[in-house]
């Protein structure tokens with residue numbers, strides 16, 4: 001294993017502009033002439049973990065940006081050069097706070113023989129938590145393991161520092177080496193841009209992902225260990241699909257999520273119960289049945305049939321709903337059949353696209369919704385189960401009109417529960433009623449699986465955009481679901497198209513993106529969450545800062561003080577690049593702020609646990625539970641102290657504090673405030 005720290009030969013020239021460095025020697029010179037200032041410092045473990053959490057998802061962007069800090073014109077240096085420089089710098093002096101083994105690992109990453117490792121660094125950084133409590137760094141381990149244990153993580157410290165640390169053990173994690181480039185000339189600072197169009201965003205490693213992640217819990221993830229790991233990897237909402245499993249298995253999941261929430265004050269995972277709805281499924285088959293193109297195949301409403309050419313369906317009116325000439329889709333189109341004839345109990349078809357028909361597969365008739373009611377008897381039982389367990393959200397399948405939403409909400413009112421109703425837009429019949437359905441709901445899900453089966457598939461992206469736009473204009477949260485990382489059910493990396501799909505949903509402004517089979521029964525559930533997290537975060541970092549409502553609507557705000565304050569607080573926070581702090585009992589002011597898609601995070605302090613749970617679904621909102629006191633100043637300073645000690649804000653940083661909304665806390669009813677404060681310890 002190579003241990004040399006000398007700069008390898010053949011480092012590529014970075015840039016042809018004047019003043020740029022073009023050889024290893026020059027890099028070296030530049031690096032050591034750069035007026036770096038070291039300040040050894042102890043930071044608390046929480047802060048380290050926080051930093052590591054954000055950095056483990058930054059990979060190349062952060063590293064490149066850090067490298068750019070050392071470049072005279074803000075151009076990102078190749079990641080390896082930075083590692084190499086850092087290794088050398090660490091080794092050159094024993095008292096720099098970094099240790100030999102750390103430097104070695106860093107150096108190894110740049111060894112000629114380990115080029116592949118360097119190029120893979122990003123995925124390694126993305127894939128593993130920084131603080132590996134398993135033990136200390138030991139030489140002799142494989143490079144990959146060493147890298148995992150000694151990852152580089154960096155943050156802007158206030159406006160002028162970099163923290164570089166190691167993760168040999170939890171205790172050692174507390175010791176960090178701080179490189180400060182306070183004294184660097186401005187040209188050394190971050191934020192430059194290059195002629196070749198590479199846009200370097202300002203580092204903000206405290207950046208939190210704003211688009212939330214919903215994970216379906218299933219056989220791959222229902223254990224305690226996996227729930228914990230999913231939550232740590234970025235799951236914000238756990239979805240229970242009532243089409244599968246039974247109450248006992250879902251109860252176990254609910255209990256585990258609640259246990260996680262009780263133990264982990266820093267994070268929260270909400271619970272969403274997704275109803276089965278009037279879905280039509282084929283019956284159980286002992287073994288998959290192979291369907292070949294052109295062969296005859298039948299569906300019968302008789303129960304329990306499973307032969308080479310016939311299976312049961314679970315819905316008697318299937319016979320009446322289906323007509324000769326209809327196209328039947330299995331699993332949203334994975335297989336398809338044309339209806340040729342029907343009898344009293346059998347629908348005879350010809351296979352168009354074949355495949356393996358497994359147990360309980362979803363059946364859709366292209367262009368038609370089943371005539372079943374949106375909430376079936378089974379759904380009512382499941383809804384009651386949700387009430388008993390005080391879940392946070394229902395995702396209601398196959399909603400066709402607003403009536404069913406009102407019916408469910410009336411029921412919930414009678415049960416005296418505050419569970420929120422998310423409508424799943426997946427039925428052909430729902431499209432003409434979109435406005436009234438979304439208005440009646442507390443949010444919507446673009447359930448692309450069934451939507452793309454009931455309607456022509458090419459309509460799905462347009463409907464997705466339309467539903468997101470409608471939800472945003474009505475201040476309702478919106479989730480984009482299905483097939484987001486489908487290939488990761490079986491493979492450890494996503495397709496490029498899937499990555500783009502996530503980026504599109506983030507750009508369109510979805511509050512949340514959802515994983516289904518990827519986490520329910522996939523082989524790589526944690527990797528899928530990490531990819532989703534990284535792609536969302538990276539996409540968000542490159543979004544232009546905009547204010548979501550056009551100025552033409554300003555007049556409307558006059559009658560809605562909360563809206564107006566949310567709008568102006570957002571403008572102020574975006575201009576000053578500060579997070580927003582809001583205090584809320586009902587969650588409504590945080591939700592209003594979320595609607596404006598602030599460029600920084602919204603810290604929503606609430607003294608109601610269930611509000612905290614619910615707010616986690618909303619774009620950009622980080623809900624934090626805190627007891628409010630009668631003294632406004634005391635509560636403010638408690639909140640700032642809490643953020644400071646969690647490493648979510650830094651001393652000297654400004655924050656925008658907004659007090660408004662329908663239910664005043666502290667302030668007299670007629671006064672609303674926006675304050676900009678400097679964080680002081």
Ligand SMILES: Nc1ncnc2c1ncn2[C@@H]1O[C@H](COP(=O)(O)OP(=O)(O)OP(=O)(O)O)[C@@H](O)[C@H]1O
Pocket residue numbers: 216217218219241243244245246249362449450516517518520521
């Ligand atoms: N609670 C569960 N118990 C057992 N298997 C599950 C559970 N939840 C999900 N699965 C498995 O994971 C697969 C993917 O989950 P998903 O939520 O996408 O369900 P689906 O049936 O494919 O689609 P839909 O969302 O339309 O119901 C399911 O088909 C099922 O095989």
Ligand SMILES: CC(=O)C(=O)O
Pocket residue numbers: 424426446447448449450451481482516
């Ligand atoms: C999520 C879901 O139910 C669908 O996409 O059909």
